[in-house]
Amino acid sequence: MIRPFELFVGLRYTRARKRSHFISIISLISILGITLGITALITTLSVMNGFGKELRGRILGVISHVTVTETTGQLHDWRATAERIRDPRVTGRAPYIAGQGMVTRGKSVSGVMVRGILPSEEMQVSEFGSRLIEGKLDALKPGEFGVVIGSALAWKLDLSVGSPVSLVIPQALVTPAGLMPRFKRFTVVGIFKMDMYEYDSGLVLMHLDDAARLYQMGDEVSGLRLKLDNLDAAPAVADELATGLGPNYLARDWTREHGNFFRALKIEKTVMFVILLLIVTVAMFNVVSTLVVVVTEKRADIAILRTLGASPRSIMGIFLAHGSVVGVAGTLVGTLCGVLLALNVEPIVHGIERLFSTSFIAADVYFISELPSDLHWSDVLLVSGCSLVLGLLSALYPAWRASKVQPAEALRYE
Template sequence: MFLNPYERLIARRYLWPGKGEGIIAVVVGFALMGVMLGVAALVVVMSVMNGFRAELFDKTTALNGHAVIQGYDGKLPDWRRIVEVAQKTQGVTSAVPLIEQPLMASAAGRVEGVLLRGMREQEIQGKQIGGNVVAGDIKMVAPGAGTVALGARLAEQLGVGIGGDISLISPAGQTTPFGTVPRIVSYRVAAVFEVGIYDYDNAFVVMPIADAQTLLMMGDAVGMVEVQTVNADRVEQILKPVAAAAKGVAEVRDWRQMNASLFEALQVERVTMFIVLSIIIVVAAFNILSSLIMLVRAKTRDIAILRTVGADRSSMVRIFVTVGLTIGALGTIGGLILAAIFLYYRQGVVNFVQLVTGQNLWDPQIRFLTELPSRTDPVEVLSIVVMTMVMSLLFTLYPALRAARTDPVQVLRYE
C-alpha cells in the first residue's frame, strides 16, 4: 500500500494516541499482544507437532525400515532370495535380514517382557544402535561372544549394568513327556543404548543374528527382511515386485500399516490444534477492530478537518488500513521472535516448569520420545503470517471505511 508523505505522517501519529487517549493505547497494546501471542502459540505448537511426527517417523523407520517382509509363523527360510529380489528392485536402498521375537528376561531376581532383536554385526554397530550407546562397548556384541546390548530403560527395570548377566527365556525349548521345557540361556551385558523412543529403550535386547537363531532354534531362517526405500510415501508402489516374489511365504507390511493408528492420531491432533489456536488470532483481530473503531471516534474532528483541506476518502482508508496492518505486522514479528526463543529453549522451559510444579509434563512412557522435539516448516510459518495479515486487513476495513464516510459538514457545523 503506497502512501504519500502526509498520509505516512498521520498514520505514524495515530499509531500512538495522544494525551487523553490512554484507553485507546491500552486497547491497541492488547491487540498487538494478542496477535503476538497467537502467532507464537501457532508456530510453537505446529513446530512441536511436526517435530514429534518427524522424530517418530525417523526413529521408527530407522529401526523397522520403511517396510518389512515378514515370514508366516515368524520364520522366513527363503530370506536370501527375498533379499536378492529386493536389492534388485528399483527404489530400494537396502534390504537386511532381521529377527524380532518377544521373550521373557530375568536378572537379579527381576523378570520383564522383552523384545529380542537379532541383527547383523554391521547393523548393530550402525548409527541407530551403535551411535546411541550410553555405556559399555557395542563392539563386544559379536557372534559367539555370548553378549547382548540392552535398552537403557530396560537395564534400569532389570537392575543390571555392564558386565552383569541376563537370562533370556524362550518358549521354544525341548519337548519332554511332560510338555515343552522353556529354553533359558544366560548372556553378559556388553552395552546399554538409548535410541530416544521409550518403547524401544524399555524393551529391546539386541544380539547378533546368528546367536538369535541359535537361541530360538530357527536354523538358518530369519523372522523378516527390513527394507529401506528412496521414498517412504511411495513404498507400496516400489515394493510391488517384492510382494509378488514373496507371495505365499511372507507378507509385506509398510510403515503406515505398522504405525497407522499413531500417525493418524497425530495428524488429527495437528489439524485440531491449528484450528483451535487460530481462534486466538481471530480474537486479536477483533481487538484491532475495536481499537480502530475507538480511534476513529476519537479522531472524528481531525478526520473532518483533513477532509475539509482536501484529503479524499481513499486517503482516509489508506491511513487507517495502514494503522491496522502495522499493528498486525508488529504483532506477527514479535510472535515469530517469541516462538523462536521458546523453541530454542523448549526443553529448558519444560524442565523449569516441571521443577516449579513438581509434575512430570513430559513422561516418555506416554509421549514415546524422551525429549520435546521441534521441526519448523517454513511453508507453515508463511501460511500463519499470511493468515494473520489477511485477518488484520479484513478487520481493519470496517473502521477505515467508517472514517472515509465521515461528513465534515456535520462534524464541524458548530465549530
C-alpha cells in the first residue's frame, strides 16, 4: 500500500468506476483545459521573448548603442572626440552624417533617411557589411557618389547594382528661375537586407565625404556612433561620457531612442501572461466542480472511513491528493507540450504557410516577417508554479467540505 494513507486513497478515487464515468470525463476535460492553457501560455511567452530579442538585435544592428554629438547638433572634430573616449566598454567608433531626402527614378519616388558613413569604421558599429546581398560596402568611394540601398527600396524602384538613381534633398538652390530643390545623381553600388522593412525600404548609405558635400556640412559630422561590449550598459556609459566630455557634448543611448518600444513590449508580455493565466484559472474551476461532485458521491465512503478512525484532517488530505493529481497531470502534460511547441514554432509556422501558400506576417506591415521563439526556462518555471498553486487552491474547498461530512447523517439512508 502506498504511504501515506491519504495519498493511497486519493489515488484510488482517481480511477474510473462503473458508476463514475461522468466524473472521469469531467476530470479528463479539466486536465485538457489545464494542458491547453499552459501550452498556450508557454508558447505565447516564448514568441514574445523571440520578438523582443529579434527586434532588439535587428534594430541595434542599424542604430548605435550610444551616440555622441555636440549641443549644436553637429560634431566639429570627430577624430579628437573619438580619441577622448577611452572607456574599455566601447569596442567600436564611427562618424556619421544624417539627413533626409527622396529617391527618384522615373515616375517612382520614395522618401528615405540618408546616412553618410566611412565604410571601414562603420563595420565596427553595425551589421551592414555582413548583410549585403549584392555589392560591397567598400565600394563606397569618396567623390564617386555611390549609394548602398535596402532590398525593399531596390525592389520598389526596380534598382540593381549599377543602376543610376537621383536623390533630392530638402535644401533650396537659388537659380535665375527661383528656388529649386537640390538633387544629385548617384549610382547603386550595393544592396543590403536587414530583414526589417523599416530599414530595407527607407535607408540609404553613402560615403561620409559625399554626404558632407551634399548637405554642405564641411568638415563637420552629425555625431559619433559607439558600439559597446554589453548593450545593457549603454545608459551608464552614456551618462559617464556626457559628464566626462563636458557640457558642450550630448550622449544618447539606444534606450532613449527606442526604450518606449521595448517597455511597451514588456508590458504587453505581462498582460498576455495575465490573460492567458485566466484560461488555466477557468480550467481549475472545472477541477472544483469535479471534486464537489466526487465528495457528494463519496459521502458514504467518507462516513465509513470516519467510523474506522480517520480524522477530518485525513479526509481532507485524501481529497487534496485527489484534486492535486488533476492539477499536476495537466501541468506536466501542458509544460511538456508547451516546451516542445515553443522550440518548434518557426518550422511549424513555415510548414503551415507552405501548405496553404500564405504568409501570416506581412513584411510591409510588421517589423519582422518571421515568427521567432525564445524559450526562457524561468517562464516555464513561473507558469508551472502558478498552475500547481492554482491546482492546490482549487482542491481546498471540496476537501474542506469532505472533512465536514458527519458519519451518522451520511449513513442514515444507506
